[in-house]
Each structure stands twice: as C-alpha cells, then as structure tokens.
Amino acid sequence: MKFSCDLKLLNEVVSNVSLAISSKSTIPALEGVLLQCNNSELTITGYNLEIGITKTIQVNQQEEGSIVLNARLFSDILKKMPNQEILIASDERFMTLIQGADTEFHILGMAKDEYPDLPSIEDCISFELPEYLLKNMINQTLFAISVNEQTPILTGSLFDISNGTMHVVSVDGYRVALRREKVNVDKDISFIVPGKTLAELTKLLSDQQDQIAKINVCEKHILFEVDGYTMISRLLLGEYLDYKSAIPDGFSTRIHVEDAILAQSIERTSIIINDRNKSPIKLETEGNSLILSCESAIGKVNDRCEAQVEGNQIRIAFNNKYMIDALRHTDCDEIYIDMNGPLSPIKIIPVEGDQFLFLVLPVRLKNEN
Amino acid sequence: MKFSCDLKLLNEVVSNVSLAISSKSTIPALEGVLLQCNNSELTITGYNLEIGITKTIQVNQQEEGSIVLNARLFSDILKKMPNQEILIASDERFMTLIQGADTEFHILGMAKDEYPDLPSIEDCISFELPEYLLKNMINQTLFAISVNEQTPILTGSLFDISNGTMHVVSVDGYRVALRREKVNVDKDISFIVPGKTLAELTKLLSDQQDQIAKINVCEKHILFEVDGYTMISRLLLGEYLDYKSAIPDGFSTRIHVEDAILAQSIERTSIIINDRNKSPIKLETEGNSLILSCESAIGKVNDRCEAQVEGNQIRIAFNNKYMIDALRHTDCDEIYIDMNGPLSPIKIIPVEGDQFLFLVLPVRLKNEN
Incomplete structure (x- = not known):
C-alpha cells in the first residue's frame, strides 16, 4: 500500500473514526485503525465490536493495499506532523513509513486479516x-x-x-425523559x-x-x-x-416558573448534600413563592424563588440531581411543573408546545403518608 | 461575631487564602478558613502548617468575634450566593448563619482556639x-x-x-535552571x-x-x-x-537556532518515546542542519531542522522531557545551545542578554566512550 493525501483531512477523519476504537484491548487489532486503499480511495475504519465508524476519502494512490495501525500512535503522529501532504507506505512485512516534509516515522502495522469484519446490513x-x-x-x-x-x-x-x-425516550427507574418531533x-x-x-x-x-x-x-x-x-x-x-402508563394525566398543582431561576435555587440548596448524606430537597409552595429547603449532617439551608402557582398548595421532596438534570435539558426559558400530590411523579413540560416531557419520581418524606 | 460585606470581594479572598488550606487533613481545623472580625476589619486566614496566607478587608461589623469554617463548604456557598451583600453571624455554640437575598445557610463552625498559630516573624x-x-x-x-x-x-x-x-536557581541532578536579574x-x-x-x-x-x-x-x-x-x-x-561549578565555560560547538522550531522537532520525535522505553533523542549536526532521531520498541523517527552551527560538528543524545522543559521556558525566540562534546552538559542561553541559563545533562550512548 502506498498513497499520499492531505494531512489535515486524514487527521480529522482518523480522529473521528477513533470514537469507535478501544483505547485498551486484549486484541491489539482492536486498538487499531484500518486503512484500505483501492481505486484512489482510502477507507478508514474504527470498530470496537459494538460500534463501527468508516469514511472514504480521495487520495493519490501509488499502490493499493491495506494496513492496521495503532490508532493512538497514528493519531499522535498525524497531529504533530508539519501541516501539508503526507505519504504513507507499507511493505509486505507491514513496516509502515509515514512521511511529511523533513519528518519520517517507521512503525510496525498489522495485517487486515487480524481486523474483525463489520456486521453486514440487509433489509433496512x-x-x-x-x-x-x-x-x-x-x-x-x-x-x-x-x-x-x-x-x-x-x-x-x-x-x-x-x-x-x-418519540425518543429514556427511563432509568427514577425518571423519564421524552422528546417528540x-x-x-x-x-x-x-x-x-x-x-x-x-x-x-x-x-x-x-x-x-x-x-x-x-x-x-x-x-x-x-x-x-x-x-x-x-x-x-x-x-x-x-x-x-x-x-406511557407512567405519565400522569392532568394535575392538582401547576407551577409556572423560569427554568434557570429554579435551577439556581436547587443548585444552591444542593451545596449541603453529598454522596454520603443524599438528603432530599423539600419544595413547598407559599402563595406564589417556592420555598426550597434541605437539612443534612453538614447544615441546613432555605431558599426561595418566585413562581405562579395554580391549584392546590403542595409540599413535595425530590432528589436534587434528577431535578437539576431535567431542568438543564429543557432548552426553554419557562416551564410548567405539574403535580398530583406528594407521592405522584413530578412532570416537567414546556409552557409552549409539547416537544418534551420529563418525569421525576418524588422522595417520600418520613412524616408523609 | 456578626458582620456584612461585599460578597464578590469575600469570595475572591477566601478562594485565594484557600491556596494554603489542606483539602484533606486529620485535624478538621486545618481544612478550615479562619475569620477574625475586629474594628470593622475582617482578617481571613488559610494555613496548612507550611504556608499561611492572610488578607484583611473592611466589613460592616455588628459584633466582633471569630470563627473557623470549613473552607471547601464556605467557598462553595459563597460561589453560589446571589451576587450582592452577604451577612455572616456566629453564635456562642459556633452555629453560623450565612445569608444573602432569599438564601440562608446554617452551618457549624469551630472555635478559633482549634486553629494553629502562624509563626511569628522577627529580624527580617x-x-x-x-x-x-x-x-x-x-x-x-x-x-x-x-x-x-x-x-x-x-x-x-x-x-x-x-x-x-x-539569581534564582533550581537543580534536580539532571539539569539546572538559572534566572538572574x-x-x-x-x-x-x-x-x-x-x-x-x-x-x-x-x-x-x-x-x-x-x-x-x-x-x-x-x-x-x-x-x-x-x-x-x-x-x-x-x-x-x-x-x-x-x-556554579557545574556550568561549563566556553564551547566547542555552538548552535544558533529558533527555540520554537527545535521544540517542535523534539516533540515530534518524542511521539515514539514512552514511560517504559525512555529512549533518548539523538541530535547530530550536518552542516547547518540538525538531524534529530530516535528509535524505540514502537518504531523509529527522523526529523531535521535548520540552524547555524559554529565550531565542531557533534553527535549527542538527551532526555526529551528535560530538553523540552528548558525550551518551553526560555521566553525568547532565538537561543544558543553550547556544547563541549557528547559527554558535557548542554548549555542553553539567550542570543541576547544573560537573563537565563539552562543546563541539561546528555545521555551517554552505548557506542560512545
């Protein structure tokens, strides 16, 4: 195999197909990137037995063939080469020359036979x-x-x-994220x-x-x-x-709030929560205010933010991380938080449209029934 | 103790004195920041028994006193507080209120007695x-x-x-860095x-x-x-x-080279060096070119860069890391590299002035005497 091509393009493609390459594997070929040169086209492949990524680019081919090169080393070399054309040539013993300007590397590659085949795709x-x-x-x-x-x-x-x-849906047993389009x-x-x-x-x-x-x-x-x-x-x-069965209809309490303001309040309240104490955050409506509070071995904290509250006043508790995750992924300024009492899932939806729906299970407080 | 002050200033000072605070210590007070309030001045101290940092700022004092607060927690709270005035108040049982806008924290502090004294300074x-x-x-x-x-x-x-x-001088047995002014x-x-x-x-x-x-x-x-x-x-x-006795006088070979260009060549050549093989880099003069090369279990590499070579042609080897460290810290574009044969220290000095001098010991190659 022997070809030359644009260094910048090759560098970019190798770094992208490397997303699918194991950095450590007991099979050396799986730490490698497969280069296949044929008809003035170079196909570059990364594969970790679960995900495979390939791309084909045009090159100046002088000799067809293929080689597997350690992806990390090859990528490091490409990143440091002077920025111009690069020549790559492998001999029959897989010794591979990588040359650009006044720099030349000689590294040992592996045969294509050692590289696993990507699954074939039919009836799609x-x-x-x-x-x-x-x-x-x-x-x-x-x-x-x-x-x-x-x-x-x-x-x-x-x-x-x-x-x-x-619909794209993720569920982990404590929460649901749903996005539709x-x-x-x-x-x-x-x-x-x-x-x-x-x-x-x-x-x-x-x-x-x-x-x-x-x-x-x-x-x-x-x-x-x-x-x-x-x-x-x-x-x-x-x-x-x-x-679908987990998503409650309607609400007995609806909070209309600015996403960023509520997220900041929860983040402040989270300061005294750590992996050991895992204290829940309590949210209580008080007219059109939300009172957030938390108590742990480290101390206690009270915070307040403005909102519009419709329906019943409520007192509910939740895991701070799940709630912040949801609020960070709304991609919108104003949200509704719909609830049906302290033991039903907390539903977060946009004020306009229905593109997403997040559910967070509440935490049962000791003195609730 | 009770005072209020500007949040931003307090945040900045606490984060700076925290440079001298242990993040983990068997003595809880050493994980703390000491606040001492007196005459409308707040003195903030961090100390890890080796380094102590203090700064005094103006505050609105309502009650003098002192407290030690966990530095990490206190700093996290200050960072997340709404950006304005902050009130801090400790009672006789060291329970400390930290309040700003609609947020209030209650955390337990420690007595000043538990905080070690900073060394006293005399005859300076x-x-x-x-x-x-x-x-x-x-x-x-x-x-x-x-x-x-x-x-x-x-x-x-x-x-x-x-x-x-x-003169400021550092020596680690393999190299010397000297800066004078x-x-x-x-x-x-x-x-x-x-x-x-x-x-x-x-x-x-x-x-x-x-x-x-x-x-x-x-x-x-x-x-x-x-x-x-x-x-x-x-x-x-x-x-x-x-x-001083390690610094050689004169030279038998002087290389005049652009710092950045040589550094890039060495960095490229270093790609095939790792912690296991620790191969040295060889530098050989060839007229007005420097040929850099390296060989390891991973492969081999040749690189070349332009320079002006005065005196004897030379072939010398060095540890890539020490040489790159020196070249990265010259703070100037052009340097002289002076040598007295392959076994004498490599001296790096500026082309103009004498503000720095770096020495790097060469590596003895197997076939040298």
Missing part, C-alpha cells in the same frame, strides 16, 4: 432527519438512560415512530439504540440546519450516514418499559 | 521587587526543581543575592524557598508592571506581601548544591 427501513434535530433529540434524553447493567434494555434510548411522530416517515417502527452509540453519534452530528442524517434500521443493527461517515451499531433487543 | 531583611518580575523568575526556574524527597534541599529554589544581582538590594543574602510555596505564590502574583511585592526574609521563614495578601512560609535550611 431507511429514513432521513436533519442532523441538528437528531442531535437535539438525543441530547435532551440521553441524560436519563440507566447506567445499571442489570436492566440492559434501559441502557439505551427507545426510538418510537408512529403516525409520523418520532414530527418526522417524514411512513412506516411505524420502534427500536432501542445503546446509550454509548448515541453519545458517540452526537460527536459526529452537525449543528447546521441543512445537513441531513440518513438512518437505516435493520433487524439487529442500525446504520447512521452522517457527513460522509457511516456509523454502524448493534441494537438492544427486547421489550422496552411501558413508559 | 526586607526588599522589594516588581510582581511580574518575581513571577517570571519563579516560572522560568520552578520546572527544574527536584521532586525527589530524598534530597529535600533540592525541592526548593535557591534565591542568591550578591552585588545587586538576584539586577535588583535594588544592598545586602548579600541567600535563602531556599520550597517549590510548593513558589507554585502557590505565582497564583497570587500579578502580571501588571506597577505592582510591587515586598519580601521579608528571616532566619527560618519568609514573608511575601503581595496585593494586600501576606504569605508566610518556612524556608528550607541547609547547604544548597554548588551549581
């Missing part, structure tokens, strides 16, 4: 979505996926398309994407309004086509939780 | 120095102090004032300041040209007065290494 349902929208839907739900491997199905997000609306998809389908895949995917997704992502869903795998990159991942298989 | 020699200059002299030498506690004296920098010139001091004195003290001191020192630091040196302690802060530290006592 395909649809398209603006990249910024997909990114936003993932970001507003990813925080609520479960990190508990005992219920593996909840370590992913449910994508549920029905009647032209896509009209999409241009005829068929009704639903699938569960691992959280790790979504986290890496958001790094490839652009914020520009005109970039389109293509999504191909098959029986066991999903394939995203994003900005020239192809990302393939296994799906999580099984029944997802029936999240 | 005092002199002044612009803060930016002191900061610069510390920064250009601190990197070369020893981290080896077996020779405690070398874990500090020597300050040596004679004939109106101050004319100062307005009559007496000849020399003292050794712990590296930790210098590292924290640079965080208090300003870059502004007109700020003056006052330095008070006593038998066992040093006291810096900087921007209203007083920082006291023990000195390291004992004989410092005779660094």
Whole structure:
C-alpha cells in the first residue's frame, strides 16, 4: 500500500473514526485503525465490536493495499506532523513509513486479516432527519438512560415512530425523559439504540440546519450516514418499559416558573448534600413563592424563588440531581411543573408546545403518608 | 461575631487564602478558613502548617468575634450566593448563619482556639521587587526543581543575592535552571524557598508592571506581601548544591537556532518515546542542519531542522522531557545551545542578554566512550 493525501483531512477523519476504537484491548487489532486503499480511495475504519465508524476519502494512490495501525500512535503522529501532504507506505512485512516534509516515522502495522469484519446490513427501513434535530433529540434524553447493567434494555434510548411522530425516550427507574418531533416517515417502527452509540453519534452530528442524517434500521443493527461517515451499531433487543402508563394525566398543582431561576435555587440548596448524606430537597409552595429547603449532617439551608402557582398548595421532596438534570435539558426559558400530590411523579413540560416531557419520581418524606 | 460585606470581594479572598488550606487533613481545623472580625476589619486566614496566607478587608461589623469554617463548604456557598451583600453571624455554640437575598445557610463552625498559630516573624531583611518580575523568575526556574524527597534541599529554589544581582536557581541532578536579574538590594543574602510555596505564590502574583511585592526574609521563614495578601512560609535550611561549578565555560560547538522550531522537532520525535522505553533523542549536526532521531520498541523517527552551527560538528543524545522543559521556558525566540562534546552538559542561553541559563545533562550512548 502506498498513497499520499492531505494531512489535515486524514487527521480529522482518523480522529473521528477513533470514537469507535478501544483505547485498551486484549486484541491489539482492536486498538487499531484500518486503512484500505483501492481505486484512489482510502477507507478508514474504527470498530470496537459494538460500534463501527468508516469514511472514504480521495487520495493519490501509488499502490493499493491495506494496513492496521495503532490508532493512538497514528493519531499522535498525524497531529504533530508539519501541516501539508503526507505519504504513507507499507511493505509486505507491514513496516509502515509515514512521511511529511523533513519528518519520517517507521512503525510496525498489522495485517487486515487480524481486523474483525463489520456486521453486514440487509433489509433496512431507511429514513432521513436533519442532523441538528437528531442531535437535539438525543441530547435532551440521553441524560436519563440507566447506567445499571442489570436492566440492559434501559441502557439505551427507545426510538418510537408512529403516525409520523418520532418519540425518543429514556427511563432509568427514577425518571423519564421524552422528546417528540414530527418526522417524514411512513412506516411505524420502534427500536432501542445503546446509550454509548448515541453519545458517540452526537460527536459526529452537525449543528447546521441543512445537513441531513440518513438512518437505516435493520433487524439487529442500525446504520447512521452522517457527513460522509457511516456509523454502524448493534441494537438492544427486547421489550422496552411501558413508559406511557407512567405519565400522569392532568394535575392538582401547576407551577409556572423560569427554568434557570429554579435551577439556581436547587443548585444552591444542593451545596449541603453529598454522596454520603443524599438528603432530599423539600419544595413547598407559599402563595406564589417556592420555598426550597434541605437539612443534612453538614447544615441546613432555605431558599426561595418566585413562581405562579395554580391549584392546590403542595409540599413535595425530590432528589436534587434528577431535578437539576431535567431542568438543564429543557432548552426553554419557562416551564410548567405539574403535580398530583406528594407521592405522584413530578412532570416537567414546556409552557409552549409539547416537544418534551420529563418525569421525576418524588422522595417520600418520613412524616408523609 | 456578626458582620456584612461585599460578597464578590469575600469570595475572591477566601478562594485565594484557600491556596494554603489542606483539602484533606486529620485535624478538621486545618481544612478550615479562619475569620477574625475586629474594628470593622475582617482578617481571613488559610494555613496548612507550611504556608499561611492572610488578607484583611473592611466589613460592616455588628459584633466582633471569630470563627473557623470549613473552607471547601464556605467557598462553595459563597460561589453560589446571589451576587450582592452577604451577612455572616456566629453564635456562642459556633452555629453560623450565612445569608444573602432569599438564601440562608446554617452551618457549624469551630472555635478559633482549634486553629494553629502562624509563626511569628522577627529580624527580617526586607526588599522589594516588581510582581511580574518575581513571577517570571519563579516560572522560568520552578520546572527544574527536584521532586525527589530524598534530597529535600533540592525541592526548593535557591534565591542568591550578591552585588545587586538576584539569581534564582533550581537543580534536580539532571539539569539546572538559572534566572538572574539586577535588583535594588544592598545586602548579600541567600535563602531556599520550597517549590510548593513558589507554585502557590505565582497564583497570587500579578502580571501588571506597577505592582510591587515586598519580601521579608528571616532566619527560618519568609514573608511575601503581595496585593494586600501576606504569605508566610518556612524556608528550607541547609547547604544548597554548588551549581556554579557545574556550568561549563566556553564551547566547542555552538548552535544558533529558533527555540520554537527545535521544540517542535523534539516533540515530534518524542511521539515514539514512552514511560517504559525512555529512549533518548539523538541530535547530530550536518552542516547547518540538525538531524534529530530516535528509535524505540514502537518504531523509529527522523526529523531535521535548520540552524547555524559554529565550531565542531557533534553527535549527542538527551532526555526529551528535560530538553523540552528548558525550551518551553526560555521566553525568547532565538537561543544558543553550547556544547563541549557528547559527554558535557548542554548549555542553553539567550542570543541576547544573560537573563537565563539552562543546563541539561546528555545521555551517554552505548557506542560512545
């Protein structure tokens, strides 16, 4: 294999496919990036047996072939090379020359045979979505996926398309994050994407309004086509939780509040909470004020913020982290917090539209029934 | 104790005196900040038995007194408080109210008696120095102090004032960093300041040209007065290494090179060096080129950069980290690298002036004598 190409482009692509490369593995090839050169095209692949990312770029080919190079080392070399054309050449013993300007490296690569094959994809349902929208839907739900491997199905997000609306849902047993948006998809389908895949995917997704992502869903795998990159991942298989039944209708108390102001109050009140004491925060309505308070071994704190309270006055308690996570991901200024008493889920929705819905389970206080 | 004051100022001072507060200590008072309020002045102190920092600010005093508060918790509270006046009040059982706007914390403090006394200072020699200059002299030498506690004296920098010139010197057995500057001091004195003290001191020192630091040196302690802060530290006592005898006179080879270009070449060459292989970098002159090369289990690399070479052609090897450290701290564009053969120290000096001098010991190659 022998080719030359633009250093900056190669550097960028190697660092993006590296999102899918294990930094430490017992199989050396899995720490590697696969370069395949053919017909003046170079295909660059990273794969960790769960997620695979590839991209093909144009190069000046002098000899076709392939090589697997340690991704970390190769990436470090590309980052430090003088910024111009780069020449890469591997001999039959996999010794690889990387040369640019007055710098030349000789490093030992591995044969393509040692690299695992990516899964093949057949019989897909395909649809398209603006990249910024997909990114936003993932970001507003990813925080609520479960990190508990005992219920593996909840370590992913449910994508549920029905009647032209896509719902992305994450549930971890203590809270629900739901994001919905009209999409241009005829068929009704639903699938569960691992959280790790979504986290890496958001790094490839652009914020520009005109970039389109293509999504191909098959029986066991999903394939995203994003900005020239192809990302393939296994799906999580099984029944997802029936999240719909957890969402309460109506409310007996509705709080209309500025998201940022309430978040600041909760953050202040959280100062005396730590991993050991895990004290809940109490919220009490008092006319149109919210009184937040907390008591722990460290001390006690009272805070107050303004809001509009409709319906019954209420006294409820919650886990500070879950509530702050939700408030940080609303992406809007004003929210409704709907409640049906101190033991029902706290529902957070936008004042305008219905693009998201977050549920947080309350904490039962000792003197409540 | 009861007083109110400007939140922003208090926040800033507490975070600065916290540089001298242990984050974890078996003595709870040492994790605390001491507040002493008297005559409408609040003195704020942090002390870890090695370094003490204090500053006094004006407050609206309602009741004199003192309290020790956990520095981390107090600082977290100040950072999150709404930005305005803050009221702090401690009762006789050390329960302390911290209040601003609609937020109030109650936390338990400790008695002043539990706080250790700072060392008292007598019979000092005092002199002044612009803060930016002191900061610069510390920064250009601190990197070369020893981290080896077996020779405690070398874990500090020597300050040596004679004939109106101050030398700051660090030595770790493999290299020397020396910075000198004319100062307005009559007496000849020399003292050794712990590296930790210098590292924290640079965080208090300003870059502004007109700020003056006052330095008070006593038998066992040093006291810096900087921007209203007083920082006291023990000195390291004992004989410092005779660094002067290590500095070679003259040269048989002089390289005149751009600091940044050589540094980049060495950084590229360093990619195949790691903690396990610790391979040295070889430098060879070839006319007016420098050929840098390195070989390790990972691979091999050749690099070249332009320079002017005067005297004998040379082939020498060095530890990449020591050389890069020196090149990063020259603060100038062009340097001379003077050598007297492959086994003598490599001397790095500025092309203009004599404000610094760095020595790096070469590595003996297997086939050299």
